[in-house]
Every structure is written in structure tokens, then in C-alpha cells.
Amino acid sequence: MDLAYIHGKPELQGSIRNANQDFQVEEVLGFELDGQGEHIWYWIEKEGQTTNAVIKEFARKTGVQAKKIGYSGMKDKYAITRQWICLPWPIKKADPILSLETCKILRCGRHSKKLKIGTHKKNKFKIKIQLNSGDLNSVESRLTSIANLGVANYFGEQRFGRDGDNVDSAIKMFTGEKKVFDRKLRGMFLSAARSEIFNQVLNKRIERNLFQPTLGDAFMLSGSNSFFVAEEIDDAIIQRFNSGDILLSGLMFGEGESITQGQILQLEQEVIEVNKVIADGLVEAGLKQDRRSLQLPVEDLSWELIDKQDNQALVLSFVLSAGSFATSVLREVVQYQDVTRKPS
Structure with missing residues (x-):
């Protein structure tokens, strides 16, 4: 169904996920690891991979069952994403030395509790929208309204x-x-x-x-x-x-x-x-x-307009509460096509 807009249907048209680097997501945990306990938390970056693929490789390389490996949320495949993965690992056992194909390990640390689904508080986004048509002059006032009122909190x-x-x-x-x-x-x-x-x-x-x-x-x-x-x-x-x-x-x-x-x-x-x-x-x-x-507040919203003869784009940066959808923000800004999805 065509869902209504609270800021009116946007005039801009464009596309997203033209490249993995155009859609970046980062978990915001909301607290620091305590440095102790029988759980190793890994801060990882993946590109072009599902969270499940990362978990399965952790399982293969460590011998830990995949169902025992913790994560807070599934992250997009066609994107660059940073998130936490948690491995149960006894204190007396030497930490595993890992080289993974599905992701980069940026850092790790011990914590007294297992990472459970929904643990992280927010997600930070940076998204580049490639523009095809529409008037760029009206976009700044629309973005200002979104920063003030937020958007409709549709499930994406x-x-x-x-x-x-x-x-x-x-x-x-x-x-x-x-x-x-x-x-x-x-x-x-x-x-x-x-x-x-x-x-x-x-x-x-x-x-x-x-x-x-x-x-x-x-x-x-x-x-x-x-x-x-x-x-x-x-x-x-x-x-x-x-x-x-x-x-x-x-x-x-x-x-x-x-x-x-x-x-x-x-x-x-x-x-x-x-x-x-x-x-x-x-x-x-x-x-x-x-x-x-019903409302989705859009925190720390900022934007950059790229207006060149052969390249018009809009880069958005913002923060949303965990469990919310970035596409709910994008749909209020631009009529977009996700190039990784089949046309409806």
C-alpha cells in the first residue's frame, strides 16, 4: 500500500545502495565494556555480508556453536556496517587469534554479560542518495522540518x-x-x-x-x-x-x-x-x-548537497533509536529506488 507522508510526498527522486559505501550503519551501544567476565565482545566491520554469515564464520573458526554467539541486531548486507558480536570464552582459556574473511575485527574486550538481541540503544547512519530529478532548493526546508518533528515511524x-x-x-x-x-x-x-x-x-x-x-x-x-x-x-x-x-x-x-x-x-x-x-x-x-x-525522532540530522553538472547527490547523517528503520527517514526526503531490491 502507498503510505501517507507527514511532510508531504517529496519531489526529489533518486536511488540508494548504488555502492556498499553509500549506506553505512554503526551500532551505538550506550555503555562501556567492564573488562571482565567470560564473554569476549568483538567490534567488527563488515561489507557485503550478512550478520549471519559473520556469526557462522566465528563459529567455524572458534568451535563455538553459532546459537551461542551473541549479537544485538541484524545489519544490512549491501552496506558497510559496524556492530558487536559476542563470544562465550572462559577467562582461563587463551583468547582466540582470529583472521576472518567476512569482517574486520576493529577491537575487542571482555564483559561480564552476554550480548543479547536489542542491547544497543541507537544506530548511527550515513547514507548517500544519488539524485535523478527534482528541485534541490526545497530540500533544506524539508530536512529542517524533519529534524524538528521527526518522521512517521513506519516499519520499513x-x-x-x-x-x-x-x-x-x-x-x-x-x-x-x-x-x-x-x-x-x-x-x-x-x-x-x-x-x-x-x-x-x-x-x-x-x-x-x-x-x-x-x-x-x-x-x-x-x-x-x-x-x-x-x-x-x-x-x-x-x-x-x-x-x-x-x-x-x-x-x-x-x-x-x-x-x-x-x-x-x-x-x-x-x-x-x-x-x-x-x-x-x-x-x-x-x-x-x-x-x-508513531513518531520517529531523527537525532543529529545533518546533510551535504552535491550539485555538480554530472553528479547530484544528497548525503544524510543521523541517529535513530534501535529497532527503527532508516528507510522511514529516506522516504520523507526522496522518492527512492533501492537498487539491490527487485522492482515491485
């Missing part, structure tokens, strides 16, 4: 599979048309189905001019998973919203009752009714209802 296309068919696969799984025995694959389909409902809720709020504090809203505290329903939308709520202290939240569907009220609850129920097969499947799978921010 990565969530829905390389060919965008994970939601269809989830529906077939729910109806019994498709049998899925692999636990990881089943989890991917469930995540895609849940994300589809969230994206539809967010899209309808923007279309109905409800991307603003509305009576019945569940607000999230910035930087946390805590949320609350305001008894009224007064000046204090508006001020907290404008300052970024509180954020609008959307439905992550599952078992349980929504805490929203009024027209916000009605909107969410409309989306659930339209997607009844997905909703019933998610409840049957045991997922619990939760909330996710």
Missing part, C-alpha cells in the same frame, strides 16, 4: 521480506494453507503481520489529520516504553508533545484490550476489522498487545 520494507511477501505468507500460515515448522521463519511472518496492522493504523492517522495529540490518545514517554492516556488535551500536553517529551503511540496488536479511547480506539478497531484474519492469527499465536511510537 525490510520487515516484510526481500520480495515483500511475508504478510501474504503469514495469512497463508494462519489459514492453514501454508505449514511453517521453522521457528525463526514463523517469527518473521508473525512480525510482518503485526507490523502491517501498525503501519495501517499510522497511515490512517496521517490521512485523517490525526498525527497530533487527540483526545483518547495513548502517549509514550520519549526514550521509554511507558505510556499513559491523558484526561484532556490541554496546553501542557501540547507543549510536551511539541518539545518531544511525549510521543504519539500506535497499536502493536495482540491479545488484550487497547487503552485508547474515542476516535483513536475507533480507528484502531477499523483496521483490526479489515485485517481480521491477521488479528485472529496473532492472538492465536499468543502475542500480547503493546504500543509503539
Whole structure:
């Protein structure tokens, strides 16, 4: 589906991932290693490789089972990415001397805890967009607005599979048309189905001019998973919203009752009714209802315009909270084509 924009559909058109170095991602851990314990954490850089490929090579070279090797998040293949990989390794055993083909080890250190999924706090991006057409004069005002308000926190296309068919696969799984025995694959389909409902809720709020504090809203505290329903939308709520202290939240569907009220609850129920097969499947799978921010704050946003006769490009640098998608930022700036993906 064509998802609505909070800054209007951009005029610029271009492409991303024309080269691996044009898409760079770096994990921001948010704390320092304590220098002790039975876990070695490796700060690695990879290019043109999946995180799984790196983990498998660590396993082959060290003899540690791949399932025991920790990581915080999967990183893009068609990119240059830096992330942490964690190896369980006894203190009394000499540290392994590693030479890897899938990545460079930039540094390492011991830590008392294993690296788990979702440990890192943020991701830092540097992305070059090759521009094909559009007026560069309007891009700076748009980027300034994005820096101030953020963007719509849609789940990006990565969530829905390389060919965008994970939601269809989830529906077939729910109806019994498709049998899925692999636990990881089943989890991917469930995540895609849940994300589809969230994206539809967010899209309808923007279309109905409800991307603003509305009576019945569940607000999230910035930087946390805590949320609350305001008894009224007064000046204090508006001020907290404008300052970024509180954020609008959307439905992550599952078992349980929504805490929203009024027209916000009605909107969410409309989306659930339209997607009844997905909703019933998610409840049957045991997922619990939760909330996710509808807004995605874009931190430390800066940009460089390259405007030469034979080369027009825009280089963006910014920081996002972990679990967010850089493509949600890019889509508000430019109508882009990812050259590594099949045309839809």
C-alpha cells in the first residue's frame, strides 16, 4: 500500500545502495565494556555480508556453536556496517587469534554479560542518495522540518521480506494453507503481520489529520516504553508533545484490550476489522498487545548537497533509536529506488 507522508510526498527522486559505501550503519551501544567476565565482545566491520554469515564464520573458526554467539541486531548486507558480536570464552582459556574473511575485527574486550538481541540503544547512519530529478532548493526546508518533528515511524520494507511477501505468507500460515515448522521463519511472518496492522493504523492517522495529540490518545514517554492516556488535551500536553517529551503511540496488536479511547480506539478497531484474519492469527499465536511510537525522532540530522553538472547527490547523517528503520527517514526526503531490491 502507498503510505501517507507527514511532510508531504517529496519531489526529489533518486536511488540508494548504488555502492556498499553509500549506506553505512554503526551500532551505538550506550555503555562501556567492564573488562571482565567470560564473554569476549568483538567490534567488527563488515561489507557485503550478512550478520549471519559473520556469526557462522566465528563459529567455524572458534568451535563455538553459532546459537551461542551473541549479537544485538541484524545489519544490512549491501552496506558497510559496524556492530558487536559476542563470544562465550572462559577467562582461563587463551583468547582466540582470529583472521576472518567476512569482517574486520576493529577491537575487542571482555564483559561480564552476554550480548543479547536489542542491547544497543541507537544506530548511527550515513547514507548517500544519488539524485535523478527534482528541485534541490526545497530540500533544506524539508530536512529542517524533519529534524524538528521527526518522521512517521513506519516499519520499513525490510520487515516484510526481500520480495515483500511475508504478510501474504503469514495469512497463508494462519489459514492453514501454508505449514511453517521453522521457528525463526514463523517469527518473521508473525512480525510482518503485526507490523502491517501498525503501519495501517499510522497511515490512517496521517490521512485523517490525526498525527497530533487527540483526545483518547495513548502517549509514550520519549526514550521509554511507558505510556499513559491523558484526561484532556490541554496546553501542557501540547507543549510536551511539541518539545518531544511525549510521543504519539500506535497499536502493536495482540491479545488484550487497547487503552485508547474515542476516535483513536475507533480507528484502531477499523483496521483490526479489515485485517481480521491477521488479528485472529496473532492472538492465536499468543502475542500480547503493546504500543509503539508513531513518531520517529531523527537525532543529529545533518546533510551535504552535491550539485555538480554530472553528479547530484544528497548525503544524510543521523541517529535513530534501535529497532527503527532508516528507510522511514529516506522516504520523507526522496522518492527512492533501492537498487539491490527487485522492482515491485
